[in-house]
Amino acid sequence: MNSNLKLIRSLLREIRYGSSENQMRNNIMVKYIMEQARAHSETSETMCKAREELEHLANTYNCYLSSQRAYNAIQSQYGGVGERSIRETADLVGFKLPHDPK
Structure with a gap:
């Protein structure tokens, strides 16, 4: 029961991170x-398969929510802002434009 409680708490924590509701x-x-x-x-242990199935499903949802949060953090930090200008692209790869002084 202790591991189930930890799992429920971690699911609720991930939902709290991703939710905008108070x-x-x-x-x-x-x-x-x-x-x-x-x-x-x-x-009782009569429904052992269903309990393990529910625990697996909860672990899957928890992994999905934490991965989604990490993806959003990475995307906001490293995501592009749109197309780059020719000058920015040339500077990025180390080239100089023809009208730049050498």
């Missing part, structure tokens, strides 16, 4: 995660 309780993703966690919180 109230996490009103977020539909949080409601769904909590609903699924409560539905699969049985103590």
Whole structure:
């Protein structure tokens, strides 16, 4: 149960990072995660496959959310701003334009 709690907390943390809402309780993703966690919180081991399947799915969503956040951070830092001018491109590769003094 301890690993499930850590997994739920990490999912909620990633949703909080990516969400613009102030109230996490009103977020539909949080409601769904909590609903699924409560539905699969049985103590008997009769539904072992479903529990492992839910844990795998939660790990997949957690990986997706953290990767999406990292991608957005990298894209904002290194992403292009559009087309470069001829001078900027020449300076980038180390060439000089014909009208530049040598």
